[in-house]
Amino acid sequence: MDGVAALKAVLTADAVLVTLVPADNIHAGPLPLNFSLPAISLATISIVDRNIPAPGATRHVRERVQATIYARNYPQQKLITRAARRAAADKINPEVPGISAVTIHTEGAGPDFMAEDASIWMGTQDFITTYTETR
Template sequence: MNGVIVVRSLLVADTGVTALVPAERIVAGMLPQGTSLPAISLMSVSSTDRNIAAPGPNRRVSERVQVTVLAASYPAAKAIIRAVRAAAADQMPAIDGLTDVTVHTDSAGPDFLDEETGIHMQTQDFRVSFNEAR
């Protein structure tokens, strides 16, 4: 879940993102029922650590983090996705407890519409790599 923390820290620190989605609606994990729109949910998709023959105090981890944008309109969802990409792509943030952190874009998901609720959604994945203590 460290990759989720990394991406969330980039999003809540970016004024372009928080101008569109308040920081309290940018959450790690599932959004609570009844959350107002727009909102952003971040989840870990997969994580791999490198096992080496003579391990040191740290291990290198690569985690795929999915950012899901939920908005009341298609144009709003697209604007938020653009802001998310601008805030998190190709970054090397300083995060407590982690070293050598890098964030790059991975695949983008399709457009979704929940017809019952009228919620427009899109996903953007990020590849987050970092060293963490064993």
């Protein structure tokens, strides 16, 4: 388990967000071919282990996760981005199998852009997930 799994668990559990983006359209990793809109793709940007002088059976990890929102139009993309931020912001100890002491905070947002040929509006929102995992 990792920060992507933690963010996916929080997003797919949020009733407001899944009315905008079905839980089956929130993916860890790249979207499948011929995906339907709207959708969210989650990917790791960076991971830092918090090493301590006398490590035990676990380690604390800080992971930056990017959510890329795919929508039919710009207003829908902005609405989904706001809903994802609200769903995941400042989550303390959500239940995520395989990891513990999970915390999720919002981080920077990226640019808005459009795939003109496919007429897909996109934007990114980063999250910082911290958690404890077994070594």
